[in-house]
Amino acid sequence: MDKAALRRALVNERLQLPDRMARAEQLQRVLRIWLVDKPHTVIGAYWPIKGEFDPLPALHRWKEDGELLDEPLRRRIGLPVVDKVHKTLTFHAWYPGCPMEEDAYGIPKPKDTEALAPTLLFVPCVGYGPGGYRLGYGGGFYDRTLATLQPRPATVGLGYTAGYLDEFEPEPHDLPLDAILNDNGVVWPV
Numbered sequence: 354m355d356k357a358a359l360r361r362a363l364v365n366e367r368l369q370l371p372d373r374m375a376r377a378e379q380l381q382r383v384l385r386i387w388l389v390d391k392p393h394t395v396i397g398a399y400w401p402i403k404g405e406f407d408p409l410p411a412l413h414r415w416k417e418d419g420e421l422l423d424e425p426l427r428r429r430i431g432l433p434v435v436d437k438v439h440k441t442l443t444f445h446a447w448y449p450g451c452p453m454e455e456d457a458y459g460i461p462k463p464k465d466t467e468a469l470a471p472t473l474l475f476v477p478c479v480g481y482g483p484g485g486y487r488l489g490y491g492g493g494f495y496d497r498t499l500a501t502l503q504p505r506p507a508t509v510g511l512g513y514t515a516g517y518l519d520e521f522e523p524e525p526h527d528l529p530l531d532a533i534l535n536d537n538g539v540v541w542p543v
């Protein structure tokens with residue numbers, strides 16, 4: 354199967370997962386537990402599309418759990434904004450109820466909020482394979498963004514068990530994720 358057909362098949366399978374809600378709750382739990390004791394204060398996430406797991410409820414709780422921390426440790430969540438010229442992503446502050454506007458691909462982005470520099474990115478996976486390699490929608494946005502960010506943020510892929518591809522072959526520009534979480538727990542590093 355070529356990459357485009359593989360993407361379509363995985364997105365369709367995800368949209369039709371009969372137990373997607375139960376799996377999403379499992380992954381929310383995995384995410385919350387994984388975040389305990391992590392030192393990050395600014396996390397980049399994403400606004401879910403096409404049946405992607407929604408990381409925002411768990412991240413909002415993470416933010417609230419840090420509300421009593423002193424100012425320098427105040428927790429922030431950023432969402433991607435597409436830079437159409439460079440085909441890269443920047444991250445802008447988001448909070449529940451934040452005014453949104455339409456970005457590229459019809460994805461909502463925060464309206465007029467400040468740019469943030471996340472030290473951790475949660476990256477949505479259409480598919481993922483051994484070694485921390487990820488299949489996205491084919492825009493190359495994450496690879497291109499990570500190739501330019503200094504210092505490079507930690508990257509954690511999120512996906513459902515159904516997205517696991519045993520025989521996924523990365524391309525030379527693909528950078529492996531530092532970790533992958535799915536509804537069964539931490540699946541990379543093994």
Ligand SMILES: Nc1nc2c(c(=O)[nH]1)N(C=O)[C@@H](CNc1ccc(C(=O)N[C@@H](CCC(=O)O)C(=O)O)cc1)CN2
Pocket residue numbers: 357360361399400401402405433435442458460477489490491492493494495
């Ligand atoms: N929720 C979410 N937000 C995100 C991303 C993502 O993967 N998920 N991105 C991660 O980069 C960036 C946007 N990149 C995207 C690139 C392509 C398509 C897309 O749907 N492309 C084709 C389908 C491609 C195919 O199936 O072969 C389309 O327009 O239908 C969507 C988002 C930033 N925001």
Ligand SMILES: Nc1ncnc2c1ncn2[C@@H]1O[C@H](COP(=O)(O)OP(=O)(O)OP(=O)(O)O)[C@@H](O)[C@H]1O
Pocket residue numbers: 487488489490491492493494495496497500524526527
């Ligand atoms: N670091 C990079 N510099 C320049 N171009 C790149 C880089 N990384 C990827 N690309 C380009 O982007 C194209 C798409 O890459 P790929 O198929 O890996 O996307 P993806 O990871 O599935 O998508 P996305 O990150 O947007 O979800 C590649 O064909 C490549 O030409």
